[in-house]
Amino acid sequence: MFVVPMNRTIAGFGHSVLSGFSRSLAGSCSVLLYHRVCRLDNDYLLLSVTPDNFYEQINFLKRNCRILTAEEFREIIIKRKRFLPRSVLLTFDDGYADNYYNAMPVLETLGVQAIFFISTGFVDKQVEFWWDKLENIIIQNGQKIKEINFNGFYVKMGSVKDGIDAFNKIFPVLRNLNVADRDNLINEWAAKANINYERDAYRPMTWEELKRFKDSSAVVIGGHTVNHPSLGTLSIPEQRFEIESSKKELERHLNNRIYYFSYPFGQAYDYTKNSKEICKDAGYEIAFANYPDRVTIISNRYSLPRFVIRDWNLSEFEKQSAFFCK
Structure with missing residues (x-):
């Protein structure tokens, strides 16, 4: 990736x-x-x-x-x-x-x-790669989370553009986290966005x-x-x-x-x-x-x-x- x-x-x-x-x-x-x-x-x-x-x-x-x-x-x-x-x-x-x-x-x-x-x-x-899951949460469903306070920055999300901006800030941090911490954060945000599914096109x-x-x-x-x-x-x-x-x-x-x-x-x-x-x-x-x-x-x-x-x-x-x- x-x-x-x-x-x-x-x-x-x-x-x-x-x-x-x-x-x-x-x-x-x-x-x-x-x-x-x-x-x-x-x-x-x-x-x-x-x-x-x-x-x-x-x-x-x-x-x-x-x-x-x-x-x-x-x-x-x-x-x-x-x-x-x-x-x-x-x-x-x-x-x-x-x-x-x-x-x-x-x-x-x-x-x-x-x-x-x-x-x-x-x-x-049968799960998405973690960056795809992050994209689904932050860019496509960010309006459901509305805001993220993470790693010293605060982002409000109400549009796709907000989501893209947030993704570009969050992604570099998550790529440097250990696997467990990375996946825990993604799962936490998925729950907030009410995403409890995996997209078959991304598997x-x-x-x-x-x-x-x-x-x-x-x-x-x-x-x-x-x-x-x-x-x-x-x-x-x-x-x-x-x-x-x-x-x-x-x-x-x-x-x-x-x-x-x-x-x-x-x-x-x-x-x-x-x-x-x-x-x-x-x-x-x-x-x-x-x-x-x-x-x-x-x-x-x-x-x-x-x-x-x-x-x-x-x-x-x-x-x-x-x-x-x-």
Whole structure:
């Protein structure tokens, strides 16, 4: 999951430019980050791409870029080979059920592959991810709570705009709380808003769905912690639990070796040097972060950059591709 940006463009993230020397020596690869493929009535968090737009985006990439498989990408990174021009890798974070029902069929139809990073603590729970639940409470039902006095700020909520403002203040605090405190607060606010349901459109996959999902040639599974915390806020033992346990659980349920990991949120303060060392010790061979840049031979393979993709139509996607389809 990614923090809500101020705008929808890749350029708005402050795209950094790699040296021409690095690119000419070993080429580069753009790793693209998706979260959801579905049509929502309201997508305040900008996490979803509609199925039609997703098909157009991937079809454009297939026609204009070289979409690597996970194994092709891994071999280039591990053996420090040269990326061919216009190389791209597709990734998804979190493990929403719509990845199985909407994203996978498109990837299969077009004959391409993506890595899907799964937060195991949400699998089979039939509950929404905590940020979605927070969005439902604060943005869509904030008028029922009316006000929140939390962490030194006071917010009155009577409109969607009030809710968005409150969400943007509350979210950074909750991402840094321990899991129990975070969930207790969200449940308390849900009770005040009289929200005693889980929205099916927001649920994660079940283990049965994941087992069928991983059998597709379009799918490779990766780890994404257990509880989706900001690892940079955790102690070393807590980080080790989140990183190692998710890998072991995925391997036990799916009977597949897990090579890939992505850091929840993925900003520079969401993981540490210790996080990278724990990933390496756990047996992950590659770990992905969340900042816009292209992967080259000089990239640290335990904090590789990715470009976040939004719900752009084909025309807008073509414009945005100027930043990553090179």
